[in-house]
Amino acid sequence: xxxxxxxxxxxxxxxxxxxxYDPIHPRRYRELYRSEGAAQAKISGYELDLKSKSGxxxxxxxxxxxxxxxxxxxxxxxxxxSDIVRQSMSNSIPATYLQLARTAWIYVVSGALWRxxxxxxxxxxxxxxxxxxxxxxxxxxxxxxxxxxxxxxLAEPWLPGVALRAVGLMAGLGVAVLILRWFRARDxxxxxxxxxxxxxxxxxxxxxxxxxxxxxxxxxxxxxAGALAGEVDEVLVVGHxxxxxxxxxxxxxxIRAGRVPADGPAxxxxxxxxxxxxxxxxxxxxxLRADLHYLCTREELAWVDVSAPGxxxxxxxxxxxxxxxxxxxxxxxxxxxxxxxxxxxxxxRWAELRWRFFRLHFQYLCxxxxxxxxxxxxxxxxxxxxxxxYENRAPSKSRIDVAVSKYTSMAPA
Numbered sequence: 045x046x047x048x049x050x051x052x053x054x055x056x057x058x059x060x061x062x063x064x065y066d067p068i069h070p071r072r073y074r075e076l077y078r079s080e081g082a083a084q085a086k087i088s089g090y091e092l093d094l095k096s097k098s099g100x101x102x103x104x105x106x107x108x109x110x111x112x113x114x115x116x117x118x119x120x121x122x123x124x125x126s127d128i129v130r131q132s133m134s135n136s137i138p139a140t141y142l143q144l145a146r147t148a149w150i151y152v153v154s155g156a157l158w159r160x161x162x163x164x165x166x167x168x169x170x171x172x173x174x175x176x177x178x179x180x181x182x183x184x185x186x187x188x189x190x191x192x193x194x195x196x197x198l199a200e201p202w203l204p205g206v207a208l209r210a211v212g213l214m215a216g217l218g219v220a221v222l223i224l225r226w227f228r229a230r231d232x233x234x235x236x237x238x239x240x241x242x243x244x245x246x247x248x249x250x251x252x253x254x255x256x257x258x259x260x261x262x263x264x265x266x267x268x269a270g271a272l273a274g275e276v277d278e279v280l281v282v283g284h285x286x287x288x289x290x291x292x293x294x295x296x297x298x299i300r301a302g303r304v305p306a307d308g309p310a311x312x313x314x315x316x317x318x319x320x321x322x323x324x325x326x327x328x329x330x331x332l333r334a335d336l337h338y339l340c341t342r343e344e345l346a347w348v349d350v351s352a353p354g355x356x357x358x359x360x361x362x363x364x365x366x367x368x369x370x371x372x373x374x375x376x377x378x379x380x381x382x383x384x385x386x387x388x389x390x391x392x393r394w395a396e397l398r399w400r401f402f403r404l405h406f407q408y409l410c411x412x413x414x415x416x417x418x419x420x421x422x423x424x425x426x427x428x429x430x431x432x433x434y435e436n437r438a439p440s441k442s443r444i445d446v447a448v449s450k451y452t453s454m455a456p457a
Contacts, residue, residue, distance in 0.1 A: 053427045057278045058271040058309075059120040060264065062294070064285025064319075065242040067130045070122035074105045076409055077120070081107070081421045084411035092421060102267060107425045114427035123264045123287070128256055133241045137224050140237060144178055147244040154250075155450045156325040162448050163321060163367060166356030170401070171243055171322065177236035181227045189220035235402060246286070246322060251329025253293070265294045269303040272311065278429045280312040285358070285405065288318035288349075289332055292364075295345065296335035304344045311345040312430030314423060315378065316408040317355055320364035325449045334454035337370040340377045346431035347377035350408060350418055353442075354385035354398070357405040363445040369452035381418075381440045388412040 063070060078094045085092040091110040097103075104121035135143060151157040151171075161168050193216035231237040245254070253261070271279045283291030295313055298304055304311055324332050339347065351360040363380050365371050385404065386394055390413045397404055409420055417437065423430060 052277065053114050054116050054277040054310075054429055055114070055427075056276040057116060057118045057280060057424070058274070058276050059118055059280045059282060059424050060268050060271070061120060061122045062264070062281070062283040062287035062291050063122065063125075064287045065129055065245060067126055067133055067238075069126050070103055070124055073122060073409070076406070077105065077107070077421075080410040081425070084415070084419065084421045085109075087411060087413055088415060088419065088422075090422075090426075092425060109421070109425035111422060111426045116425055116427050118425045120424070121267060123260065123290070125257060125260050128254075128260065129241075129245075132245050133238070135241070137221075137228060140240060141178065141182065143244045144175060144240055147240070147247045148175055150247045150250065150326070151243075154325075154327050156327075159325055159448050159450055160321055163362050163444060164353070164359050166353075167319060167322070167359050170239065170357045174236045174239040174243070177234060178240060181224060181236070185220040185223040185227075188223055189216035189218075192216050192219045242286070243322065247326065249328060251323045251326030252331065253290075257290075261290055261294050262297070265298055265303075268294065269298055272298075272304055272308045274309070276309045278310045278312060279308075280314060280424065280430060282314045282316065282424070283318070284316045284408065286319055286323070288315035288364070289320045289323050291315060292320070292339055293332060293335045296339050299342055299344050300338065310429040310431060313339075313345055313347040313378075314430060315347070315349045315364070317351055317358035317405055318349060318364055319357070319359055321359050321362060321367055321449070324364070324368040324370075325451065327451050328456075329451070330453055330455050333368055333370045333452065336365045336368055337372050337454055340365040340370075340375045341372050342377070345377075346429070346434075347379065348430055348434055349378035349380045350383050351380075352383040352385045352404075352407070354394075355404050355407065356401045361440050361443040363443055366445040367448045369447040369449040370454065371447070379434060379437060379439055380443045380445075381437060382442075383408060383412075383418045384416060388414050388416045388418070390414050 061073065063073060081092045081094060093108045095106050097105055102121040103124055104119065107118040107120060109116050109118070193213060227234065228237055268279060268281065281291050281295060291313060323329050324336065349364065351358045353360045361380060361382055363378070365375065365378070385407060389397065393413050397407070412419070423433060
């Protein structure tokens, strides 16, 4: 699969990590890397040491690893857009329900929902989950409010009719609001509000990136360009979940602008648990579709897309370029294969995680107790470039690589 000339062993690497829609600062990913990396190193028999960065500059951490007799130093930096996410999630309860109606309308009327259903069932169910859960919460709150208002009518002998109805209405509304607030306070376990805000963020502009996010992406692109001009052996961009489609656009911009030197470090792009169709299937996602079309033929990089059918929040094994209907002649990327959770996790571990859907969506960043050829810590801290590591890897036979999207335009009409 390699599009690059053979590389010397990777002694120095720069990794640029793009998280998905997450309101928590990327320090959570540093701690995840620390704990899961230590676990994977113990299982796989290599050394991995992490330390924090000091001083000003982008948020990140430093990793030193001894694998296969080679010591590799890795500098990891993360795109920080958690503040943008938090701001987009600051809606009131009524505003969230209005957002629900607007988002559902966009996906249904555009036809995107029906097209997505032809791919994997898991992510479509995940997309419908917050709608169903929020509506259930509203129904329960309304029923409780109606029940209390009905009880108030028992006070009819002591209150005149008009006053009675007013008191009943106020009491019913009050208990309904309290129940809705109770549900929202527990969204850390239910994820209904979180997922609703996630889908709405992309849908609000029909698949186009909001301006504030484009600014952040351009700044991150400048950092990657600087690394490509530096003295390292590999520059690796990692995009997880919705961070995958951001990575596509950032890299497409860099290559178009001629900011990837021919004699520079090897350039790799690792997309994990991607949800590209949720955006690329929307009518205004012209930029993303154009970037997918452009990136899929480029020789400047190696692009590997890893997912797993066990991850119900990702469009597992769906080639993001082809299903979006923008595969170009001479397409070479991405290489799509499965992390195969049912094989790379022991039966006991799989039984423990199987129904923890949100946790499984992050498994790509975690340790496997029966690791196969996918190991996040070998990829990001080991002595091989992404291209060399998967040079002879065949794509998964069960991948979906047929055009499905209704919208394939790559520029506004």
